[in-house]
Amino acid sequence: MSNKYNSKKALLERSSRVINSIINGMEELSIVKRRKIMEKSGEACAIAGSYEIAKNISEETTCIEEIIEKINNQIPWCGQWNLKDNIIRSICNECGCPLVRNKIVNLNSTFCYCSLGWVKIIFKTLLKKPVHVEMLKSIGAGDNICEYVVYI
Template sequence: MKAQRLGGWMTRFKRCIDAQVGAAVSEKVIVEPERFDATTDYVQKAEWIRNAVERLEKEAGKPAAKKVMQACGMKCCGPTQHKRVKQFMKESKSVEELLARLNERGIGGGRLELKDRNTIVGGYDRCYCGRVKQTREPFPTDTYCQCSTGWYKSLFEAAFGRPVKVRLKQSIIQGADSCEFEIEFD
């Protein structure tokens, strides 16, 4: 890739690709980034991302592409969210109380609930990702939305201080009415 300054999201995307699957892959995936950075048309941004994710899946394979997107989401959920969720956890006497605090503030979609002893379910009634929410064509796979699984993973690992597993059940940009997730913890 030519030495050029990439915008904030694009820089994070490239760094995640480089870290997970290598710079040679990012050179094949990040094609004409100036088209993405220069436009204010979010339909065009969504189209650029859909095409980039398809290239990423082709070059790295779907499992690795999903890891890249999850890594992006983990970086998106940063120190401010970690600090807040740790404080909420400290102030809570139970997981249910933590979820109530998060829901009151609309964090994580505002409808988190404990499904059973070790599983939280949650989701979004609208797509929160400004880069893709105005897509005109559904995304063909759930790879891009692994970014949200990474966000939830980062948030709840900060809260609990231990690993969690997050599964995407359905996605708005794939045509569903809502995004739905399951978060498993021990």
């Protein structure tokens, strides 16, 4: 049974409202809890999208320089990844999240932790080891750029 309330557009709009409501409600939680929840969301997003590409890259090479070149060419992201002194860094002039760029969710500082979780799982997969990732700046928190660093 199809009607105007069950169309893909209507469901997408409803999903957008629900997601934004959840994220806004999370503002009542501690930053630690918000971060943990949103990082898990980022992991789920990566697994639904770029995870398989990262896994394939990790099976093709263990050379960090080659990994960086391949991720820059094969995995969509808002900026280039660069390696210097065992630190991988990316600076983005716009939000890297396709949900934000397509106006499905509203950009805010809580939602930025989703991208942090995405970066963690992608680089953990690429490097085949746990990694420490930091979000130094984020547009959602009022900065003019997003800056992520992966310590290897």
